[in-house]
Amino acid sequence: MNASTEHRLGRFTDRDLAGRWFSHRQEHAVLGLLSAQENQRRPRN
Numbered sequence: 001m002n003a004s005t006e007h008r009l010g011r012f013t014d015r016d017l018a019g020r021w022f023s024h025r026q027e028h029a030v031l032g033l034l035s036a037q038e039n040q041r042r043p044r045n
Contacts, residue, residue, distance in 0.1 A: 012018035034042070 012021065
């Protein structure tokens with residue numbers, strides 16, 4: 001993975017690894033909606 005200072009993002013240079021990460025993320029991501037108050041209480045990195 002290449003480091004990027006923009007928005008603390010990185011880019012995979014290995015396309016196979018990127019595909020495996022995408023699949024893993026699709027299977028394990030837990031998404032949910034937050035109220036405005038909950039969102040304001042979340043820590044920011």
